[in-house]
Amino acid sequence: xxQIIFATGNAGKMKEIREILDGTGWNVLSxxxxxxxxxxxxxxxxxxxxxxxxxxxxxxxxxxxxxxxCSRISAKEIIVLxxxxxxxxxxxxxxxxxxxxxxxGHETSYREKNANLISRLDGVxxxxxxxxxxxxxxxxxxxGNSLVTRGTIEGYIGWEECGSNGFGYDPIFYLYENDKxxxxxxxxxxxxxxxxxxxxRQMKKMLEEQK
Numbered sequence: 144x145x146q147i148i149f150a151t152g153n154a155g156k157m158k159e160i161r162e163i164l165d166g167t168g169w170n171v172l173s174x175x176x177x178x179x180x181x182x183x184x185x186x187x188x189x190x191x192x193x194x195x196x197x198x199x200x201x202x203x204x205x206x207x208x209x210x211x212x213c214s215r216i217s218a219k220e221i222i223v224l225x226x227x228x229x230x231x232x233x234x235x236x237x238x239x240x241x242x243x244x245x246x247x248g249h250e251t252s253y254r255e256k257n258a259n260l261i262s263r264l265d266g267v268x269x270x271x272x273x274x275x276x277x278x279x280x281x282x283x284x285x286x287g288n289s290l291v292t293r294g295t296i297e298g299y300i301g302w303e304e305c306g307s308n309g310f311g312y313d314p315i316f317y318l319y320e321n322d323k324x325x326x327x328x329x330x331x332x333x334x335x336x337x338x339x340x341x342x343x344r345q346m347k348k349m350l351e352e353q354k
């Protein structure tokens with residue numbers, strides 16, 4: 144069975160990832176599952192650079208330290224996936240962009256972050272509230288090479304939070320097709336159109352071609 148470590152501690156993200164990769168036969172571990180407790184400085188200037196920095200950083204850490212939570216798995220046999228994703232709001236010049244997770248500080252709740260972004264768009268009409276979710280996924284392969292994919296979904300910023308099925312900025316990101324937020328979609332609906340789903344399905348195809 145192919146072993147994959149996805150470099151995140153975000154439970155909501157891991158749920159999406161496992162649902163999309165379900166049926167592949169791959170065993171997908173989070174950093175917590177693998178017993179990995181290290182910080183990789185994401186100092187890139189794009190989503191793609193940050194995803195690659197994280198994936199390669201975790202792969203190199205595993206080669207040096209092994210996989211504490213799964214000693215039976217060789218670090219030379221695993222693939223490390225990492226993503227960098229965020230929200231770009233055109234009216235705000237692309238903010239929060241690559242700083243989406245750090246926007247207003249890591250300890251600030253997303254309810255506060257969302258409220259702040261909505262307030263900054265006060266008085267801006269719907270046609271100018273355009274935004275997109277972006278996700279870049281990088282795979283650090285056991286042979287030392289890396290792969291990178293990118294997925295996006297277009298929408299607009301609403302006037303209030305709505306929905307409880309998503310996480311992060313999902314409650315304020317609305318789709319033009321139905322004027323629903325991504326937090327109002329079911330897991331199946333979201334995975335079919337989400338930025339992460341698009342990038343991950345591209346990566347799944349690329350990894351299958353590596354066999």
